[in-house]
Amino acid sequence: MKTLATILAIAAISAAAHAADNARTADYDYDLPVPGSYTLPVIKPAADGALLDSTGKPRRLAELTRGRITVVSFIYTRCAAAKACPYATGVLMQLHRDSAEDAALAKELRLVSMSFDPANDTPELMAAYSRLASQHPTAAPWHFVTTRSQAELQPILAAYGQAVDKKQNSLDPTGPLNHALRVFLIDRKGCIRNIYSSGTLDPRLVLADVRTLMMEKGRP
Amino acid sequence: MKSSSILAVILSGVVQLAGPSTRADETCSSPYLARIEGQEEFVYVWTLGVEGLGDGSDKLVVVDVKPGSSRYGKVIYHYSVGGRNEAHHGGFTDDRRQLWLSGLETSKIFIFDVHSQPAKPVCVKTIENFAKVTGGAAGPHGVYALPGRVLVPCLSNAKDKGGRTALVEYSNDGDYIATHWLPTKETAGVAGAEFADGYGYDARVLPRKNVMLTSSFTGLDNYMRDFEGLVKDAGAMRQFGGSMVLWDFHTRKPKKVFSVPGAPLEIRWAWGEKHNYAFTATALASKLWLCHEDQSGEWQAKEIATIGGEGGVLPVDMSLSADDKTLFVDSFGDGTCRVFDVSNPRQPKLIYKKQIGRQLNMVSQSWDGKRLYFSSSLLARWDKGGDDNEQFVKAYGWDGEELTPKFALDFTALKLGRPHHMLFGSTKLGK
Numbered sequence: 001m002k003t004l005a006t007i008l009a010i011a012a013i014s015a016a017a018h019a020a021d022n023a024r025t026a027d028y029d030y031d032l033p034v035p036g037s038y039t040l041p042v043i044k045p046a047a048d049g050a051l052l053d054s055t056g057k058p059r060r061l062a063e064l065t066r067g068r069i070t071v072v073s074f075i076y077t078r079c080a081a082a083k084a085c086p087y088a089t090g091v092l093m094q095l096h097r098d099s100a101e102d103a104a105l106a107k108e109l110r111l112v113s114m115s116f117d118p119a120n121d122t123p124e125l126m127a128a129y130s131r132l133a134s135q136h137p138t139a140a141p142w143h144f145v146t147t148r149s150q151a152e153l154q155p156i157l158a159a160y161g162q163a164v165d166k167k168q169n170s171l172d173p174t175g176p177l178n179h180a181l182r183v184f185l186i187d188r189k190g191c192i193r194n195i196y197s198s199g200t201l202d203p204r205l206v207l208a209d210v211r212t213l214m215m216e217k218g219r220p
Numbered sequence: 221m222k223s224s225s226i227l228a229v230i231l232s233g234v235v236q237l238a239g240p241s242t243r244a245d246e247t248c249s250s251p252y253l254a255r256i257e258g259q260e261e262f263v264y265v266w267t268l269g270v271e272g273l274g275d276g277s278d279k280l281v282v283v284d285v286k287p288g289s290s291r292y293g294k295v296i297y298h299y300s301v302g303g304r305n306e307a308h309h310g311g312f313t314d315d316r317r318q319l320w321l322s323g324l325e326t327s328k329i330f331i332f333d334v335h336s337q338p339a340k341p342v343c344v345k346t347i348e349n350f351a352k353v354t355g356g357a358a359g360p361h362g363v364y365a366l367p368g369r370v371l372v373p374c375l376s377n378a379k380d381k382g383g384r385t386a387l388v389e390y391s392n393d394g395d396y397i398a399t400h401w402l403p404t405k406e407t408a409g410v411a412g413a414e415f416a417d418g419y420g421y422d423a424r425v426l427p428r429k430n431v432m433l434t435s436s437f438t439g440l441d442n443y444m445r446d447f448e449g450l451v452k453d454a455g456a457m458r459q460f461g462g463s464m465v466l467w468d469f470h471t472r473k474p475k476k477v478f479s480v481p482g483a484p485l486e487i488r489w490a491w492g493e494k495h496n497y498a499f500t501a502t503a504l505a506s507k508l509w510l511c512h513e514d515q516s517g518e519w520q521a522k523e524i525a526t527i528g529g530e531g532g533v534l535p536v537d538m539s540l541s542a543d544d545k546t547l548f549v550d551s552f553g554d555g556t557c558r559v560f561d562v563s564n565p566r567q568p569k570l571i572y573k574k575q576i577g578r579q580l581n582m583v584s585q586s587w588d589g590k591r592l593y594f595s596s597s598l599l600a601r602w603d604k605g606g607d608d609n610e611q612f613v614k615a616y617g618w619d620g621e622e623l624t625p626k627f628a629l630d631f632t633a634l635k636l637g638r639p640h641h642m643l644f645g646s647t648k649l650g651k
Contacts, residue, residue, distance in 0.1 A: 026493065030430035038471035041398040043369065043391050161368055161392050163254075163315040165649075178649065180254060180315050182368065195368030197314065199252050199427035205470060 028202040035211035047159030054127035068110040076117035100136035109140035250365035261286040262645035274635030278307040293627030311363030322360040351378035357386040373423040376440035383419040383439035412477035419461030435484040436461020478521035506532035597638030
């Protein structure tokens with residue numbers, strides 16, 4: 001069942017990667033605000049923490065949340081819930097593809113998919129997952145990271161407010177973990193500027209927010 | 221086929237794997253809120269302290285409503301916050317780990333951990349500098365879950381204690397983020413600005429349309445004043461809101477102001493996938509209103525029904541069923557719950573009414589529409605006197621035709637205080 005869920009998740013992600021249009025959808029039935037016509041207040045600093053990248057090399061989360069505008073998605077690869085991790089990864093995949101077609105965006109943007117399931121999501125598995133991003137070598141960097149242990153994971157989840165609990169039914173076909181869908185928009189200085197969940201994770205809106213932060217450059 | 225449609229088709233396969241929905245909860249909570257799985261187990265009651273009654277303090281009261289529990293319908297716990305703050309409304313953070321409860325008089329917000337021990341929540345943080353950090357907003361009213369943060373619509377301001385007020389955002393950590401003042405006639409770029417009064421009350425979001433609606437009540441000088449004196453003061457009675465504002469939710473910018481005379485209070489968006497409308501009721505005019513998107517995509521506000529007879533009944537809280545077909549409207553004046561068939565939202569039909577008590581304010585409805593919980597208190601200085609000052613929480617069953625009593629708790633006899641906002645708790649949460 002785990003394999004089936006993963007295949008379905010990747011199928012959904014792949015479909016999302018082809019979903020680049022600016023049309024309204026049933027879930028996001030509105031016209032986009034013009035980037036730069038609004039502000040995104042600072043919510044809080046993006047916390048640091050110890051990670052493993054997809055080669056197994058130790059990294060600091062702060063290295064991946066400073067210097068570029070970063071979109072961080074907390075996921076686990078066993079998730080098969082339609083509007084949770086597969087959808088969030090699909091949104092990042094769409095941003096990745098958008099950046100491949102926009103050099104300025106590619107230069108400013110960074111994407112991070114971070115697992116909250118270190119027992120299953122090993123660096124090797126994250127490396128396999130990262131092949132989803134291999135089609136666009138000129139796109140913004142996309143990092144697939146995990147942690148060494150729950151002990152290193154939990155402080156990160158607490159700092160970001162990412163709720164994760166084990167389901168009572170560990171054989172639930174949508175995956176064994178209950179979690180809130182959380183995607184974070186982080187500015188160049190490492191401050192969280194927006195938090196998206198299932199009701200607000202409109203890929204068009206995330207891109208508008210990224211462009212809004214890009215336009216902050218040079219402002220007094 | 222559009223690529224977004226392809227995504228929907230692929231994802232639909234995953235949805236089928238997920239099995240039947242376990243969605244449950246109170247019907248009028250934030251759409252961003254984690255949901256209860258199955259039936260509610262607790263009712264959290266934010267309760268005003270009464271001088272000389274028990275410890276006299278505002279408190280969070282927990283009522284056991286777990287089916288089959290030996291303590292069903294009983295108060296199993298309460299936590300006093302110390303002092304009286306004009307306890308009023310509250311709300312959960314989106315992960316449902318915290319319950320924020322606000323005080324209209326002191327502008328304090330009490331943050332309870334409802335995750336560690338749902339049956340025994342503990343206050344873990346108190347925001348005591350609300351007016352200072354928000355730039356003068358006062359009277360924090362509701363607490364509305366947004367992703368990773370909460371939205372706090374206010375009623376007043378610290379400068380003149382009138383109705384000019386703001387929406388305030390805090391992170392789930394309890395840190396201030398931003399203040400958005402309600403528009404006035406001078407606010408540029410807003411359609412219908414001539415109707416704007418700057419007042420606030422409720423704030424609710426329809427995510428898929430990226431719109432937020434706000435309503436308008438009155439300021440601290442009025443809501444903390446003795447009710448009998450207030451209604452005789454013509455000048456003070458002019459200081460009530462008569463507007464609703466439609467906002468671009470993402471940018472937090474007002475787009476259009478509607479004239480809705482008589483203090484529009486609670487806002488209830490419909491849940492249906494194509495139901496682009498919300499109901500509200502005006503407390504002073506006893507009217508039911510519909511805010512809706514018309515066929516051209518323009519948003520409108522329209523009076524659709526009168527609540528009660530001549531003279532008004534002071535409609536207060538209301539609850540829309542999850543199928544958008546039934547609207548329960550409480551009226552403080554006659555202590556009555558009126559039930560409207562709103563299958564056609566433009567033509568509500570009164571199908572049932574029942575007096576719940578001598579005074580009545582809040583109502584919370586379960587997702588399956590089978591259980592409703594009622595509470596009595598409006599404001600400390602507006603509640604009725606003498607024998608009419610009943611203070612209760614009552615539970616009823618609803619079978620589509622009538623309300624049937626399940627239990628009643630006398631909050632005066634229990635020396636607890638004046639029960640106000642009720643929220644559902646559980647040990648079982650979904651996504």
